[in-house]
Amino acid sequence: MSQTKNMAPSEGLTANEISNIWSSYLKNSMELKFFEYFVASTANNEIKQVIEKMLNQSQKNLNELKEIFSKENLTIPLGLTDEDVRADTHKIFSDTFILYFCFDLTMLSLSTYPIALSDCTRKDIRDHHQVNIEFTVTIQNEIVNLMLSQGVYLRPPQVAIDSKVEFADTMIYLNGFFGGSRPVNTAEIANLSRVIHRAQFSKMVFVAFSKLAKTKELKKHFSKGRDEIEKVLDSLQEVLEKENIPISASGDYKISDVEMSPFSDKLMLFFVNTCLGIFCFAMISQAMTSSLRTDIVLKLDEISDDMKKYYGKSILLAIKEKWLEQPPQAVDRKV
Template sequence: MSPAKNNMSFVELAASEVSNLWSSYLKSSMDLRLLEYFYASTENNEIKQVIEKMLNQSQDNLNELKEILIKENLTLPLGFTNEDVRVDALKVFSDTFILYFCFDLTHLSMSTYPTALSDCARNDVRDHFQKNIAFSVKIQNEIVDLMLSQGVYLKPPHVAIDSEVEFADSMTYLSGFFGGSRPLNTAEIANLTRIVHRAQFSKMVFVTFSKLAKTKELKQHFSKGRDGIEKVLDSLQGVLDKENIPISASGDYKISDVEMSPFSDKLMLFFVNTCLGIFCFAMISQAMTSSLRTDIVSKLDQIADDMKKYYGQGLLLAIKENWFEQPPQAVNRKV
């Protein structure tokens, strides 16, 4: 390593780097607790091997992040500890649903780590996110291959594609509220399908968490999330049904009733606010920017507004329960 590159590790961390390291620490500690329970409760050996790799990666991440933050004299986040998981709790999720869960965790990594990398300049911080991106790509490929081999991968629909090059010849290409709207293009089909598949997974998470939560307030919050997801499914599946575009659904979103929750209420709310919340916003934003039919944009805009209100309530609930860790902030120079 050249002296110039080595010295970059001693440059003071920028605000974006501190923020990304802090968020990565919280995510890795959440992943670790989820994966500890999944590893203990999974019976399928192939799925167990995938979980073990993700588990080891999460632990390595935490060790590396601790080293960087301590070196910078920054307070370590509390994150999630052994108190937030019961690895000896009875099995709640089917092995296939656990595999979907792991797939979802890699999706969040693939949507957050590249952004974090682009915000960072110091070599040790960039190395951390580069390693995580590489691992996320590798493990996601393994998960997809495993899903395909077990026949549980949710494939996007196949559609007949016009082979001729065409250009839109009028403003009616953007219409959709009234009769005569054009067929969906492939970008719109892909994005709507992605959101519907994610909504199907999210719905079952909300159903499960509403049963596992200890407090009445959190049970009601998760139930409200389930109702909101139902509206999303009804709205977007209606568009696809009208176009006679079939969409696959899992037949193994199975959960078992248990008396003891494997996860703390704090952990479940954090997962909902981050994995379900942040990633859903990213998917909807992508869908809105690539959709050119006004009826679809309107539906997505309404969904985004509803989600902002719901996840805002989730953040307030976390603050009320004293579960929200404040990210590092600048010194108040106004005093």
């Protein structure tokens, strides 16, 4: 009994752990390609230093994950490669937009690594996710401080708060359609402003990608994404405008015309499906669960349905182009 306790057995990976490191590899391979281009095209030294730290962390993660895959006799994913980016092409995005882009990638990390950590058992896998959580918190603090110092941070709305403790005493509290409906609460303001800021960023990504895509099909698909995001903005901004709650927006979403795209169509579609897709659903779901006014819930539900249809087509496009890597599968025990 005591011998068993003192042993340090080499435990095989669970399905959850394999799924999480596989997803982490694809995510880091995508981020590395963007960081390579951002480092080459960013003029601001403070922003460049932040990007270099993120690039080095992504490269370190890929090397570490390759070792784990090899030790476990698992196939290393292809992910995104040198063929998916040309770092020597002309500058497309303003330095400020690149900073927003990096901030968005930290938000993706903070929505995935904590879940992965809670889902894993083996120490080396948990350590991988924990290190990335700690790194992401640190680098996001640097990005926020840099945004504040440069005057480009998009602040959430500030509102006057009623200091009295009150409890909802009628069903009118849930009502958002008929007379007598209550003002939006702080949880609803926070989540709506978060989705709106994300939609503003996503819209400009779609605008850029629709210009950069090589095939007519992807140009059309990214343009459709821009139109869907416009609907999101119109729908949710209407709620805050009726309440006279201002929402900040960036004036530095500048995109330059270039003859040659630095990004492959595969890289752009992967980013759309991962960062603007999966992350988008997580944000909308959070907003729905914390909103109690019926009109807001129904707006978010409609947005979620529209997004499902759009990203369903995105996945089909990836399959059609043979860009969708299948996650590791269990042995078929039915044959």
